[in-house]
Amino acid sequence: MKNNYSIAIVGNKETILGFKALGLKTFNANTTEETVKILFELKKQEIVVDEKTGETKPEYAIIFVTEDLAMGISKDDYKKLSQQALPAIVPVPGSKGATNYGIRRIGQIVEQAVGSDIFKE
Amino acid sequence: MARLNVNPTRMELLNLKTRTKSAKRGHKLLKDKQDGLMKTFMEIVKEAKSLRKEVEEKLSKAFKNFMQASSMMTPEVLESALLYPSAKVELEVKTKNVMSVYIPYFNLKQEGDILNYGYLQTSGELDISLSAFQELFPSLIKLAEIEKQAERLAAELETTRRRVNALEHKLIPDLEDTLKFITMKLDEAERATKVGTMRVKAMIEAAEAAEAAEAAAAV
Numbered sequence: 001m002k003n004n005y006s007i008a009i010v011g012n013k014e015t016i017l018g019f020k021a022l023g024l025k026t027f028n029a030n031t032t033e034e035t036v037k038i039l040f041e042l043k044k045q046e047i048v049v050d051e052k053t054g055e056t057k058p059e060y061a062i063i064f065v066t067e068d069l070a071m072g073i074s075k076d077d078y079k080k081l082s083q084q085a086l087p088a089i090v091p092v093p094g095s096k097g098a099t100n101y102g103i104r105r106i107g108q109i110v111e112q113a114v115g116s117d118i119f120k121e
Numbered sequence: 122m123a124r125l126n127v128n129p130t131r132m133e134l135l136n137l138k139t140r141t142k143s144a145k146r147g148h149k150l151l152k153d154k155q156d157g158l159m160k161t162f163m164e165i166v167k168e169a170k171s172l173r174k175e176v177e178e179k180l181s182k183a184f185k186n187f188m189q190a191s192s193m194m195t196p197e198v199l200e201s202a203l204l205y206p207s208a209k210v211e212l213e214v215k216t217k218n219v220m221s222v223y224i225p226y227f228n229l230k231q232e233g234d235i236l237n238y239g240y241l242q243t244s245g246e247l248d249i250s251l252s253a254f255q256e257l258f259p260s261l262i263k264l265a266e267i268e269k270q271a272e273r274l275a276a277e278l279e280t281t282r283r284r285v286n287a288l289e290h291k292l293i294p295d296l297e298d299t300l301k302f303i304t305m306k307l308d309e310a311e312r313a314t315k316v317g318t319m320r321v322k323a324m325i326e327a328a329e330a331a332e333a334a335e336a337a338a339a340v
Contacts, residue, residue, distance in 0.1 A: 004230075005212045007262075017199065018187045018254050023208035023231070061212045061227065062265045083276075085216065085223050088269035092261065093177050094184070102173050106166065106271070113162055113275035115282070119170060 005061030005086070010038050015066050015094040025060070032072030035065060039073075039081055039089065060087045066094030067101040125299045129306035137303070141296040148288040155281045157220045162274045169267045176257065176264050183253040190246035202238035202247070208255075212262070222277045224270040229262045231255075 008025040009016050016026035027042070029035040042063055046056040065073075070091035073081075082089055091102050107117045127133045191199050213228040 005214055007210055007212055014188070014191070015184070017191070017203050018184070018251065021203050021208065021251050022254055022258055023210040061214050061225070062262065064261070064265070082272060085225055085269075085273065086214065088225065088265045088272075090261075090265040090268055093180050102177060103170070106170055106173060106268070109268075109271050109275045110166055113159075113166075113278040113282075119166070 005057070006059055007062045007064070008042055008060045009064040009066075009092075010035055010042075011064075011066035011069060011094050019064070024064075029069060032069055035069040036073055036077050039063065039065070039077075043081055043087060058084075058086050062088050062090060064090050064092045067091045067099045068094055071099070071101050123295060123298075124302050125295055127299060127303070129303045131307065134300065134303045134307070137296055137300050141293065141300065144288055144293050144296060148285065148293065151281055151285045151288065154220050155278065155285055158222070158274055158278050158281060161219050162271065162278060165267050165271045165274065169264070169271050172260065172264050172267065176260050179253075179257045179260070183250060183257060186246065186250035186253055190244055190250045193244040193246060198243065199247075202243050208232065210258075219274070220277070222273055224273050225266065227262050227266045229259055231258075 006025055008027060009019045010027045010029050012030055013028055016024075016028060020026045027038050029038055042060050043058065045059040047059055048056050070089075078089075091105060093099065093102070107119070110119055111117045125137075127137070194202075209232040211230045211232070213230065215226045215228065216223045217226060218224075
């Protein structure tokens with residue numbers, strides 16, 4: 001099928017088990033280095049859409065990463081991973097609880113766009 | 122402000138005038154684009170912020186439930202129960218063009234039953250926590266969608282802002298300064314030739330007058 005993509009989650013064992021039941025592709029990672037490696041590999045995976053033109057699309061549209069792992073990803077790596085429209089890399093709070101990383105990330109996005117974080121409380 | 126390094130000729134003046142005109146036009150267009158992007162971005166970011174708070178809260182609760190449920194079983198049993206899920210998720214992706222930025226829209230398709238294991242060895246809490254996961258999953262997808270949109274828009278906004286600023290504060294003032302410089306130079310040259318001609322004319326007239334006076338004296 002042409003417009004269908006898979007969803008992946010990268011995290012520690014306890015976190016990904018719950019999502020596995022939902023049918024997501026799960027990848028186990030315990031350190032940031034492992035996470036970055038997996039993310040790059042996932043990004044590389046492509047499906048050929050049209051054999052004649054050689055048109056490809058990424059296999060994964062959304063990759064969830066648990067916050068504790070996402071926090072350590074360097075800016076350069078993150079930029080390389082997220083510059084295209086897909087996949088979307090989204091930090092989610094893991095089994096260790098929320099760390100406010102997601103909210104801070106939105107703050108960073110606002111700062112990038114506007115020049116300063118205007119929604120800061 | 123720095124002037125551009127050009128010769129002060131009429132030709133350059135004409136060229137620079139057209140360049141200034143297109144720079145101003147480009148500046149206006151980019152500014153409009155920036156405004157348009159900003160409008161969409163603000164809406165999306167506000168939504169993203171509230172949605173993220175909501176999802177994080179729900180997800181933490183779901184994890185807590187899941188943890189409790191999993192603590193009642195041995196890890197082996199839990200893992201084997203969830204090893205082969207029959208539920209399938211697929212994502213349909215559509216893109217929409219907002220001010221030349223393609224932003225993704227996700228459409229989730231879920232299939233199959235998540236409770237796909239024997240009930241004998243697993244606890245009832247597992248069922249509950251898994252259905253909590255399933256319930257919250259659509260909002261997680263929605264969150265991914267708007268966060269990605271915000272991210273894309275932010276990147277585009279940044280470059281547009283830089284372009285607008287470069288035009289507004291560097292290129293257009295430079296061009297205008299250079300234009301002014303060339304007009305002044307040309308005016309100066311014009312005055313110089315005028316004065317020169319006047320002096321030559323005066324010299325000729327003086328010579329003619331002296332000649333006439335001489336002839337009169339001779340008579």
